[in-house]
Amino acid sequence: MMRTLRAMPTLIRVGMVEAIAYRAEMVVWLLTTTMPLVMLGLWTSVADEAPFRAWGTRDFVAYYLVALIVRNLTSNWVAWQISEEIRTGAVSGRLLRPVHPFTGYLGTHLGAVPLRAVAVAPVLVILLWSSARGVLVTDVAHLALVAAAIVGAWLLTFGVFLCLGSLGFFLDKAMGIIEVYFGVFAIMSGYLIPLALLPAWVRDIAAVLPFRSMLGDPVAIAIGRVPDAGDAARLVALQWGWAIALLALASWLWRTGVRRYEAFGG
Amino acid sequence: MRLGYYARLFAVQARASLTTAMQYRADFLVQGLTSLYWLGWNLVPLLVLYDDRSSVAGWSFGAALVVMAHFVIVRGILEGAINPSLGAVVEQIRSGAFDYTLLRPADAQFLVSTARFAPWRALDVLGGVGLLIYAFVRLGHGPSPAQVGAGLVLLAAGLAVMYGLWIMIVATAFWVVRMDNLIYLLSSVFDAARWPASVFRGVWRVVFTFVIPLALMTTFPARALLGTVTWQAGIGCLVGAILISIAARLVWRLALRSYTSASS
Numbered sequence: 001m002m003r004t005l006r007a008m009p010t011l012i013r014v015g016m017v018e019a020i021a022y023r024a025e026m027v028v029w030l031l032t033t034t035m036p037l038v039m040l041g042l043w044t045s046v047a048d049e050a051p052f053r054a055w056g057t058r059d060f061v062a063y064y065l066v067a068l069i070v071r072n073l074t075s076n077w078v079a080w081q082i083s084e085e086i087r088t089g090a091v092s093g094r095l096l097r098p099v100h101p102f103t104g105y106l107g108t109h110l111g112a113v114p115l116r117a118v119a120v121a122p123v124l125v126i127l128l129w130s131s132a133r134g135v136l137v138t139d140v141a142h143l144a145l146v147a148a149a150i151v152g153a154w155l156l157t158f159g160v161f162l163c164l165g166s167l168g169f170f171l172d173k174a175m176g177i178i179e180v181y182f183g184v185f186a187i188m189s190g191y192l193i194p195l196a197l198l199p200a201w202v203r204d205i206a207a208v209l210p211f212r213s214m215l216g217d218p219v220a221i222a223i224g225r226v227p228d229a230g231d232a233a234r235l236v237a238l239q240w241g242w243a244i245a246l247l248a249l250a251s252w253l254w255r256t257g258v259r260r261y262e263a264f265g266g
Numbered sequence: 267m268r269l270g271y272y273a274r275l276f277a278v279q280a281r282a283s284l285t286t287a288m289q290y291r292a293d294f295l296v297q298g299l300t301s302l303y304w305l306g307w308n309l310v311p312l313l314v315l316y317d318d319r320s321s322v323a324g325w326s327f328g329a330a331l332v333v334m335a336h337f338v339i340v341r342g343i344l345e346g347a348i349n350p351s352l353g354a355v356v357e358q359i360r361s362g363a364f365d366y367t368l369l370r371p372a373d374a375q376f377l378v379s380t381a382r383f384a385p386w387r388a389l390d391v392l393g394g395v396g397l398l399i400y401a402f403v404r405l406g407h408g409p410s411p412a413q414v415g416a417g418l419v420l421l422a423a424g425l426a427v428m429y430g431l432w433i434m435i436v437a438t439a440f441w442v443v444r445m446d447n448l449i450y451l452l453s454s455v456f457d458a459a460r461w462p463a464s465v466f467r468g469v470w471r472v473v474f475t476f477v478i479p480l481a482l483m484t485t486f487p488a489r490a491l492l493g494t495v496t497w498q499a500g501i502g503c504l505v506g507a508i509l510i511s512i513a514a515r516l517v518w519r520l521a522l523r524s525y526t527s528a529s530s
Contacts, residue, residue, distance in 0.1 A: 028447045038458040039311070041470035046315065046322055048467070053318060176296065183307050193311055 004099050011104060015111020023115060030072050030119050039192060040064035053197060062132035062223040063194055065123055070218050071191065072120045074154040076109040079178055082165025086261065095258065102162065102251065109158065137222060141229040145236055149218035152239040156214050159246030166250055169257025190216025196225065210246065213239035275372055276380055283383035297386035301342075305393045308334060308460060323465040329492055330462060331401035336421070336484040337460040338394030343425060344432075344456070346387025352432050353449060354382050356439045364525065375433070375518050398491075409491050416500060417491035423507035424483040428456075430507075430514035431478070437514075437521035452478075459484040482506055 019026060043060040046052055055063075082105070085091040094101040127133065137143060164178055171177065186192045187202070189211035195203055206212050217226075217235045226232040287293070312334060316327040325333075355378040358364040367377050402408050409417065435448055458466070458474050463481035466474050474480045486503050489495040 025447060028451055032447070032451050032454040034454045035457060037470075038461075041458070041466045041474075042311070042315075042461055045465045045467050046319070049319075049322070052315075176300075179300070180303070183303060187307065187310060193314055197314055198310075199314070199317075 004103050007099050007103065008107060011107025012111045015108040016114060017111070018108065019112040019115045026112070026115060027119055029077075030116070033068060033071055033075075035186070035191065036064040036068040036071070055194070055197065058132045058135055059223065061130055062127065062135045063219060065127040065130075065132065066136075066219045066222045067191060067215060069120045069123050069127075070150060070153060070215055070222075072123075073113070073116050073150060074157045074214070075116075076112070076158060076161055078105050078109055078158065079161040079165040081105065081108075082162070083168035086165075086168040091261070102254070105162070106158070113154075135223050137224045139229075142221065142224075142232060145229065145232045146218065146222045148236050149221055149239060152236060152243055153214050153218050156210065156239060156243040156246060159243055159250050160210070160214070162250035163246060163253055166253035166257050169253075169261050185211050185214070188212065189214050190219065194220075196220075210242040213242050272372070272376060275376070279377075279380040280383060284385050287383075287385045294386055294389075298389050301389045301393050304390075305338060305397065308338065323462065325462045325465065326405075328401050328405035329488075331404065332398060332492055333462045333484055333488040334460055335394050335398035335401055336424075336488045338397060339391050340394075340421075340424065340428065340459070340483055341456070342387050342390030342394060344428060344453070346384045346390070348379075348429055348432050349449065349453070350382040350384050351379050352436045354378075355436055356449070359439050359525070368525075374522065375515070378436075379429075379433075409493065413491055413493045416495070417487050420482075420490045420495070420500060420503055421487040423503050424487050426507040427479055427482045427510050430510035433514040434517045437517045440521040440525050456480065456483075462488070479506065479510070 040060060043052070043055075043064070044057050047055060047057040047060050052060075082091070085094065091101070094104055097104065127136075137146065160181075164181060167177055187198075188206045188209050189195075190206075195206055195212060195216045198206070206216075213235070217239060220226050221232045221235065226235065312327070312330060315322060316330070320326065322330070355364065355367075358367065358378075367374055367381075370377060431452065432449070435452055438448070455474075455478055458470075459480040463471070463474060463485040482503055486495060486499065490500060
């Protein structure tokens, strides 16, 4: 434990340097998240004609821009990294290190966060400059909850991607799983359409899945769709619960997977 | 004679891809299920939107479905016939294996464009055609033979535009090598083509229909099929497609000249 804590600052620094070294690639990857902008273009022209079920143009602008910010701040590519390392055998090198492999991944991806923050800053500026500013929450309790929800979303997303990456120990084609995952995520998290606008039966399914905590709930809190701070706090608590559960699941998958990996690699 | 030569070459390349694909027959089932899944997935926003409205920016549900069906068809062709080959050539340029392509007695652009196909993607195209038929059932009237003809011509023009853009992106790989994520970027911008171009306003319209001519790929072929496109606009699409094809050819040849292989 102490060893891990001592190693962490260095690992994060390495992650930051890596992120900066491949900055152009990173920025292009961030730009590929065009889905919220496409949906924003669609919904604003719909809402300009008439508000859509109590959602006006401002609400849609705020929703999709905050979604874009949260998504880009909290995303990572650890699933691809792990499955590639398993495929090429590079993961053996990680297993030899004196800290848990997850620590190394954590450092790499925490280190990328500052660059991600810089990259999404223009979106934040546009958001604060546009008329959508009016729907954002401003009171201290909600702002603190938004911050906690973004940290929680980061941890939860990291846990989910660790799980998906660890599946590479069991499956040859782990990347196909990620495509399916993304399809479910995009609908059940509110990435494609705000959950509040989906049919009731889809919302019922989404309610019991972790995906909404990754995106939809933090965004809803930030744009004032959860006016009661107590309700918002409950959403954040649920989210952190999911984050802990997924990280625990990832750690179990990894442990079980490594045993198989050794058996195969001999 | 030249044409016959290239036709035979095309057949050989296509057969090679098919043989490779047949080795992974289980993929057929997986691909079929994923295609169906994404087809349904694409419809979700449309269903949510038209549950509340009867028309958006002048497009009824059926008409918007026609555009969506074109999107599914064009994306099936993109991922089945264009992306695999051009993704492979970017890798060849990086590794230097492109030398062997240049040595062959055929046009390099033709060779790289037909190098690899993903035949299972034909299922996406079939799904798109099914959706198209359903859309016209919803509309309550089919297109006339002239409209079908115009739709096919404009669809071909749209595919030419897309192919031209992709060739230009790949050509830049000769200068900057790491281009694979730019292909992803273009693919994700192409996602916007699932909606009729006229629903986008202001800055979006500028980006989507002028900077990247998405309307040419799906909206105009769909409108031709619906019979709402004017002669002038149709001819404009064809001229645009021809200009982009010529530009792509020029950029490709220019880029080829600066290819230095990997070892030099």
